Amino acid sequence: MHKLSESDLVINPDGSIYHLNLLPEDVAQTVITVGDPDRVSEISKLFDRVELKKGKREFITHTGYLGDKRITVLSTGIGTDNIDIVFNELDALVNIDFKTREIKSELTSLDIIRIGTSGAIQPDIDMGTILVSSHGLGLDTLMKYYKQRLSPEDQNILDAVNQHFADLPGIDPYFTSGSSKLLETIGKGLQRGITVTAPGFYAPQGRVVRAEGKVPDLIGKLNSFKYDGLRITNLEMETAGIYALASVLGHNALSVNAILASRVKFEFSNDPHAIVNKAIELVLERL
């Protein structure tokens, strides 16, 4: 069996993984990821018991119990560059033997649920909506570096996206479905749609403050895509990377979006905490 080198799999002197600072036993089978480190305690304060709190940089982790269910909640910070770190390290914690540095013969599939904030780009999706991502469409470059095998259906949708984006120079998106198991349980009955993951908050999401954008009417381009009843519903900065790396590594992932903004009505919530709390309560009730 191949032994991973000390520079490929970086383990700290105390046996924890390099950035997340976690030991293999610190991770539950069900993991909730959030972008904002402050959101971790907003979730774990609803647990019946918190068993551990650890952290390093923006990666804060609390593991505890809701009834009999052990749950890890972990902040990723912003962006798919952080998703690269979080997903490779979470996977290593459950699927690599840290003593031998070898991949385990029996692999574990985690259930990973993101609770994040997002902006809607369809006029009928209001601020305050809790929306699940049926698919993630990445406009960032993370998946230029990983081999991904798409299902024929996902490939067809990506082909249609590429046709629709043909006049957008330099954008080469990637596409992945969310976990059908989690969509049918946690996502049941909720609004759903394709979530676009952007490599920034401002021009990459069509915002203009002072720096002039290069892509004319990005929102219009995204919200006019249609394929077999599917449409692009919202914009944020992690979901596509999460869905793509979860599928490459064999984990189940679902992204639950607290819609704080309507980009087509030019509105942003003045009570974002209430919307995020609604998403947190909904997910915890359904776990």
Ligand SMILES: O=P(O)(O)O[C@H]1O[C@H](CO)[C@@H](O)[C@H]1O
């Ligand atoms: O609220 P979180 O989970 O951080 O998610 C959204 O908020 C951040 C931008 O404000 C980005 O991370 C975006 O994806």
Ligand SMILES: O=c1cc[nH]c(=O)[nH]1
């Ligand atoms: O519009 C929004 C709102 C939250 N997070 C984003 O990335 N975009």
